[in-house]
Amino acid sequence: MTLSNAVVFITGANRGIGLEFAKQALARGARKVYAAARNPDTITLDGVVKVRLDVTDAAQVAAIPVLYPDVTVLVNNAGIARFGGFMDEGSEQSTYEHFETNFFGPLRLTKALAPVLAANGGGAILNVLSVVSWLNAPALAPYGASKSAAWALTNGLRLELAAQNTQVSALHMGFVDTDLTTAIDAPKTKPADIVARAYEGMAAKQPEILADELTQQVKAALSSDKAHYLIGNR
Numbered sequence: 001m002t003l004s005n006a007v008v009f010i011t012g013a014n015r016g017i018g019l020e021f022a023k024q025a026l027a028r029g030a031r032k033v034y035a036a037a038r039n040p041d042t043i044t045l046d047g048v049v050k051v052r053l054d055v056t057d058a059a060q061v062a063a064i065p066v067l068y069p070d071v072t073v074l075v076n077n078a079g080i081a082r083f084g085g086f087m088d089e090g091s092e093q094s095t096y097e098h099f100e101t102n103f104f105g106p107l108r109l110t111k112a113l114a115p116v117l118a119a120n121g122g123g124a125i126l127n128v129l130s131v132v133s134w135l136n137a138p139a140l141a142p143y144g145a146s147k148s149a150a151w152a153l154t155n156g157l158r159l160e161l162a163a164q165n166t167q168v169s170a171l172h173m174g175f176v177d178t179d180l181t182t183a184i185d186a187p188k189t190k191p192a193d194i195v196a197r198a199y200e201g202m203a204a205k206q207p208e209i210l211a212d213e214l215t216q217q218v219k220a221a222l223s224s225d226k227a228h229y230l231i232g233n234r
């Protein structure tokens with residue numbers, strides 16, 4: 001699905017990759033861009049409609065389809081990533097919080113907006129996932145678990161929403177240069193490059209958009225005995 005004349009709803013659109021999604025939606029001809037953020041005062045981009053939305057707040061999510069019934073594209077971008085392993089103290093609470101934002105957030109919002117998408121012809125959903133949907137790392141273990149679950153969610157939604165003609169795509173990538181990775185010393189892709197690949201993948205109706213080389217390698221190796229989820233990223 002292309003963005004020409006689309007009405008795009010983006011979560012976490014005040015900064016990082018979400019802000020880039022909003023900028024490029026406007027540049028690619030979207031008719032309207034709803035830029036959602038926990039605090040809409042932090043949205044500084046001109047030309048968007050500011051929306052208050054914490055994806056963990058069920059009441060706020062429930063109001064979205066009533067307030068914005070013209071949405072045709074949903075970008076589930078908002079996410080959190082905190083350092084820690086499963087064996088660390090507090091890992092249960094951390095895992096719960098990652099799932100609340102990274103899994104239940106997109107699930108809740110998709111269920112709320114799916115009838116709107118259907119009424120507007122089907123539309124499209126893009127779920128912003130990660131290469132860690134397919135591997136886990138001690139430094140980001142609960143985060144990885146939440147993105148693995150969100151991958152399963154995306155695959156399920158694709159099948160369940162096919163009947164209403166909603167295109168569902170997953171976006172996977174390694175490190176991207178945003179606030180989320182400031183403490184990580186590793187090669188990072190620019191948000192602009194990731195978002196360009198995402199929108200091009202959606203236009204090409206790709207169910208799974210692999211936005212960088214590392215992600216392509218990890219996905220390709222999944223069935224081998226050297227799969228990254230077995231040996232780490234060596």
Ligand SMILES: NC(=O)c1ccc[n+]([C@@H]2O[C@H](COP(=O)([O-])OP(=O)(O)OC[C@H]3O[C@@H](n4cnc5c(N)ncnc54)[C@H](OP(=O)(O)O)[C@@H]3O)[C@@H](O)[C@H]2O)c1
Nearest residue numbers: 012016017038054055077078079130174175176178179180
């Ligand atoms: N950066 C990477 O290396 C990388 C790699 C793979 C995947 N991703 C994924 O890409 C997405 C965007 O990440 P990013 O790098 O742009 O991160 P970021 O710069 O830390 O931005 C995260 C965004 O999510 C929002 N957010 C967090 N919790 C929220 C909630 N409960 N409700 C609504 N918004 C919430 C934040 O809002 P506030 O400003 O209010 O905190 C912010 O807008 C995430 O899903 C992330 O997992 C990132």
